[in-house]
Amino acid sequence: MKIPVVRNILEANDRIANEHKELFRKNNLLVLNLMSSPGAGKTTLLENTIEHLKNNMRIGVIEGDIQTSADAERIINAGASAVQINTDGACHLDGNMIKAALDSINIEETDLLFIENVGNLVCPAEFDLGEDFKVMILSVTEGDDKPEKYPLMFHEASVLLVNKTDLLPYVNCSMDKIRQAVLKINPKIKIFEISCQTKEGLDNWFQWILEHIKK
Amino acid sequence: MKIPVVRNILEANDRIANEHKELFRKNNLLVLNLMSSPGAGKTTLLENTIEHLKNNMRIGVIEGDIQTSADAERIINAGASAVQINTDGACHLDGNMIKAALDSINIEETDLLFIENVGNLVCPAEFDLGEDFKVMILSVTEGDDKPEKYPLMFHEASVLLVNKTDLLPYVNCSMDKIRQAVLKINPKIKIFEISCQTKEGLDNWFQWILEHIKK
Numbered sequence: 242m243k244i245p246v247v248r249n250i251l252e253a254n255d256r257i258a259n260e261h262k263e264l265f266r267k268n269n270l271l272v273l274n275l276m277s278s279p280g281a282g283k284t285t286l287l288e289n290t291i292e293h294l295k296n297n298m299r300i301g302v303i304e305g306d307i308q309t310s311a312d313a314e315r316i317i318n319a320g321a322s323a324v325q326i327n328t329d330g331a332c333h334l335d336g337n338m339i340k341a342a343l344d345s346i347n348i349e350e351t352d353l354l355f356i357e358n359v360g361n362l363v364c365p366a367e368f369d370l371g372e373d374f375k376v377m378i379l380s381v382t383e384g385d386d387k388p389e390k391y392p393l394m395f396h397e398a399s400v401l402l403v404n405k406t407d408l409l410p411y412v413n414c415s416m417d418k419i420r421q422a423v424l425k426i427n428p429k430i431k432i433f434e435i436s437c438q439t440k441e442g443l444d445n446w447f448q449w450i451l452e453h454i455k456k
Numbered sequence: 457m458k459i460p461v462v463r464n465i466l467e468a469n470d471r472i473a474n475e476h477k478e479l480f481r482k483n484n485l486l487v488l489n490l491m492s493s494p495g496a497g498k499t500t501l502l503e504n505t506i507e508h509l510k511n512n513m514r515i516g517v518i519e520g521d522i523q524t525s526a527d528a529e530r531i532i533n534a535g536a537s538a539v540q541i542n543t544d545g546a547c548h549l550d551g552n553m554i555k556a557a558l559d560s561i562n563i564e565e566t567d568l569l570f571i572e573n574v575g576n577l578v579c580p581a582e583f584d585l586g587e588d589f590k591v592m593i594l595s596v597t598e599g600d601d602k603p604e605k606y607p608l609m610f611h612e613a614s615v616l617l618v619n620k621t622d623l624l625p626y627v628n629c630s631m632d633k634i635r636q637a638v639l640k641i642n643p644k645i646k647i648f649e650i651s652c653q654t655k656e657g658l659d660n661w662f663q664w665i666l667e668h669i670k671k
Contacts, residue, residue, distance in 0.1 A: 278493050278575070279577045279598055279605070280595070280597060280602060308606075311601060311605070330578075332547065360493070360606070361547070362575065362576070363545075363579075380495070386526060389523070389524050389526065390494070390523060390524055391523075392523060393522075393545065405597070411623055
């Protein structure tokens with residue numbers, strides 16, 4: 242008797258991710274997997290993005306958190322629909338969690354779906370969720386040594402948003418050093434400097450979304 | 457034939473951690489497992505701590521990083537001995553990694569050993585390394601919602617250092633909210649407010665170490 246063996250967790254995950262990719266493609270849905278350290282500004286970025294784009298398109302958000310539904314509440318208040326995943330200790334989202342969340346989303350009537358991953362600069366980068374693009378946020382308060390120390394996420398991301406640039410005068414962080422280190426790891430990555438506090442630079446990010454929307 | 461089965465990774469880890477605990481105890485070594493998000497200030501705190509205490513005691517550091525030995529170099533420059541562990545993608549340190557690192561440390565001639573964990577607010581909290589205390593750092597730039605969203609680490613830590621208090625005027629973060637949330641999760645935790653930039657509050661942290669040193 243031949244027993245089919247799934248070689249590893251990532252292989253099983255990729256299988257599910259491919260099913261999702263097909264589903265998203267069929268529905269012309271743009272899906273962005275948003276990743277960062279805890280507190281880099283994922284939810285605040287989403288609030289800003291939803292408020293700016295909600296009249297142009299239908300936006301949904303899958304919120305990944307270890308506990309609480311505080312972020313999903315913020316998303317709904319900003320004017321999008323949200324589904325909360327509580328990972329109950331797990332440090333990243335995987336394909337099965339997304340599968341469960343998709344049951345609660347009207348994909349046909351959504352144009353843009355954000356998946357806000359668990360705040361973690363390491364593990365989320367390893368799991369394909371079927372998204373079109375991985376988008377990551379780095380806060381300048383985290384320091385300019387992060388690309389070298391956590392290269393995988395910078396390698397996997399298509400877009401890097403360097404956030405909290407309003408704090409640059411008060412922290413020891415060089416934007417040039419970030420750019421150089423990131424481009425060495427991933428020469429094709431698109432980098433936007435933003436501040437969700439002052440709104441500086443956000444227009445370039447909104448423009449990027451408008452250029453990639455499929456419907 | 458009865459095959460001994462290690463029930464899970466954490467159980468195997470606990471066995472190794474207990475061996476280390478015994479080794480540390482025999483040598484009157486104070487061991488602190490330092491954990492935080494990426495960029496909260498672990499290495500900068502260690503630099504400050506080493507510079508202040510190196511004339512009073514012999515300090516060693518095990519540096520956990522996914523890649524690079526940049527942090528170990530900073531530690532050596534500050535005046536302590538350092539061993540670098542590169543986890544090669546893994547998001548936390550475990551007992552086996554510490555076991556390998558201990559071969560390069562002269563435990564008998566060390567009074568204080570720091571283990572700087574991988575920058576990650578989730579997984580490191582699950583792995584006992586045989587330390588006396590888990591010490592965690594939260595930067596005010598990460599926001600006051602972090603204790604509720606990542607409760608395990610706050611629950612496991614004996615000491616919380618709230619760092620970068622010099623940035624409080626520029627960020628949306630309430631120290632009262634942090635205190636209340638943390639004490640709800642862990643009423644016994646010791647909280648110090650510090651700024652490694654201005655050095656404010658660091659004396660209380662140094663004093664805590666002096667009170668707990670064993671030799």
